[in-house]
Amino acid sequence: MEYTQLGRTGLKVSRLVLGTMNFGPQTDEADSHAIMDAALDAGMNFWDTANVYGQGENKGRTESIIGSWFAKGGDRRDKVVLATKVNGYMGTGDPWPNHNKLSAVNIRRAVDASLKRLQTDHIDLYQFHHVDRLTPWDEIWQAIDVLVQQGKILYAGSSNFAGWHIAQANEAARRRSSLGLVSEQCLYNLAERRAENEVIPAAQEYGLGVIPWSPLHGGALGGVIKKTVQGGRRAGGRAADSLADPAKRGQIQAYEDLLDKHGLEPGEAALAWLLTRPGVTGPIIGPRTQEQLDSAIRAVELELSGDLLKSLDEIFPEQGPSPEAFAW
Template identity: 65%
Template sequence: MQYTHLGRTGLSVSRLCLGTMNFSWTTEKPDAFAVMDSAHDKGINFFDTANRYGRPHSGVTESWLGEWFAQGGGRREKTVLATKLYGAMGDWPNEGKLSALNIRRALDASLKRLKTDYVDLYQFHHIDRDTPWDEIWQAMEVAVQQGKILYAGSSNFAGWHIAKAQGVAKARGFMGLVSEQSLYNLIARTVELEVLPAAQDFGLGVIPWSPLQGGLLGGVLKKEQEGKRRLEGRAKETLDRLRPQIEKYEALCDQLGHAPGDVALAWLLHQPAVTAPIIGPRTADQLDSAERAVELKLDAETLKKLDEIFPGHKPAPEDYAW
């Protein structure tokens, strides 16, 4: 496994981040534990979760991680743990978003479920347009002083959200955001307009979610032909719309001799500011292909061909102006 620093910090994280959103949905607890053990075996030290993940109710996924940590063996010590808050955890007022009150309560609840006394990376799952940044940062400063969090990150922010957050943090003498978790893959490249440039300028590591765009970049046409996958509804509509591009993409991957999912992950690892794509394996075996992607080097000609199939964006304003 390869490692890099998370943004401008000195924190070393693996080039792949283990996502846990599937836990309790498509992955049962014994398999989830096996996935996490296998991730450590492969050198993946960066795990991502959220207080809202899990069924039949929010908090289940964090609780599973807590049970896994409680087994000992250095599991917690070896893990750079990232979780998130924003979505409501109940029906009563102040059980969601980023008020100082909810940050305090949500963090304490997450720590209890995770069976740990601190979180390495505490992330805002969404922008809160109703809470001023001075209030948000004051609450986070207290959490840092208490030793409950080490770093703050964002998710699904626009470029100007990052800029505003960092401006207020700087005025307070606070480190501010060190990472941004965004939808980013060969198909979904909107963040190249302003989010990636903002992240680079302010020293944030980018953590792409949905790196295979819901499986569309994971060899979906071949799986469809083999009867291993059948898409319906919105997913089928998206595939039908993108079919010509995906046909070209899978043909290119065949020429390269690499699985489409490996190429999609490797492409992300070649992009500026990207720290670690989030992978969400349902079983331990599915980690193998992700591990191969870290070692896969794409030459300039291949990167050019991928851009021709899935055109991206230049930074704004050059993308739409001179």
């Protein structure tokens, strides 16, 4: 496994991030524990979750599964850089006032609840799951600074922020002499490169590590056409949307044909491509099985040639950083 520093911090993390959203809804507790054991044995040390993972009435279930794994003892918790998120409503039905978003009240409530489910005394990276357009940044940073002083969290990160949100947040933190955001978790992959316009340039300028989610674009970059033909199964989510669009389906077919020519597995190549991108700390992988985890780990050692990278750019054109994507 390879490691890198998370943005401008001294924190070293693995170049693959273990995404846990499937733990509970699609992968039971025993299999989830087995995947975490295998990931740790492979050298991965960066776990990503969120308080709302578990779906519906089971929100929080994913954090609880991770917590029961930590509770098995040993040095599990000491070896893991643990990241979770705050913003979403943990109940069902209409949100009760002050039980979601990023008010100081909800941040305090949410972090204590996550710590209890995770069975730990601190969270290494506490991420804002989405921007809160109503709560002022001075209030947010005051709440975060208190949590850091209490030892409940170490770093703060963002998720699904626009470039100007990153600038706004870190300028507000700078005025308070706070550390500010150290990472941004965003949708970024070969088929979805809009983050290159402003989000990634902003993250690089402010020293944030970029953590791409959905690196296979919901399975669209995992050999979906070949799998549907050979396995006779239907694609879902982003993969289904991509196949339904003739232009996007043509891109994916060209992508699969190119990698077949080079003898490469599409999903592994998609991860390896992200690992070549400037500013990227590591993509989030969400394995449901041991086989999927093994495939993702192989991507770390996969080297893509210059010619192949050029061909990938021809199939999925780069967006270009700001302001070049909008002007000259």
